[in-house]
Amino acid sequence: MTGEARIDHLVTSGTFSLDGGTWEVDNNVWLVGDDREVYVIDAAHDARAIIDAVGDRRLLGILCTHGHDDHVDAAPEVADATGAPILLHPEDEVLWRMRHPRRAPDGRLVEGDVLTVADTELRVLHTPGHSPGAVCLYAPTLTAGAPDEGGLSGVGTLFSGDTLFQGGPGATGRSYSSFPTIIDSIRDRLLTLPAETVVRTGHGDSTTIGAEAPHLEEWIARGH
Incomplete structure (x- = not known):
């Protein structure tokens, strides 16, 4: 019998490289x-x-x-050490191959997939825009909230990668990205989730769907 599901959190540091530039990132x-x-x-x-x-x-x-190198650079080593499969949306394999040209992912993450761990479902939402194969993972029953996240609490957790952050959409100024597409993904796939859903992001602080939803039109105006 498995116990109640929980969320553990690490912050790791390294670099992100694309389009000839390299940046330090957490x-x-x-x-x-x-x-x-x-x-x-x-x-x-x-x-x-x-x-x-x-x-x-x-x-x-x-x-x-998604397949940007800062999100996948350690994946093969972790997989080799544990025997676990690496799962990625197929539309991001072009980005994956920039970092790992001789090691393919082991499987796909696509819209409608449901993964289960400790009796908790993780539903795959395809949310292109930051990259073609960007996905978010939605756990509708996972209770959210931890002291290191500013007291955020709610029922339901979204792991948003670089699609949605506290304060707006992920970056779309580089290759394989699209601002109109990420706005559509956020509007149609994420802001329709319950307002109390806690959003755990790929970088920086967590937020909630309710905190971000009112600002959609501001983001659209900034993007033009």
Whole structure:
């Protein structure tokens, strides 16, 4: 019998490179599971720290919200150490291959997939815009809230990768991205979720759907 699902959180540091530029970044790595089994969402930068956070639990998979190198650079090492599969939306394989040309993902994350860990569902939402194969993972029953997240609480958690942040959409100024597409994804796929849903992002602080929804028109105006 598995225990109640919980969320563990790491912040790892490294670089993001695309279109000839390189930037220092801090990434959020999320682990969802219980004392026996767990998923890792975005294996960024520090494989050893991620493996240590998994501990002696069974790692069911490494879920990539998208293929940018800062979100996938540690994935093969974590996979090789644990035997867990790496899952990525197929439309982001072009980005994956920039970082890992000789190692393919092991499986796909596509719209409608439902992954289960510790009796908790993670539903895959395809949310293109930041990248063609960007996905978010929605856990409608996962109770959210932790002291290190400013007291945010609610029922339902969205792991948004780089699609939605506190204060607006993810960046769309580089190759394989589209501002109109990310706005459509946020409007149609994310802002329709319950307002109390806590949004755990790929970088920076968490937020809620209710906090971000009123600002959609402001984001659209800024993007033109």
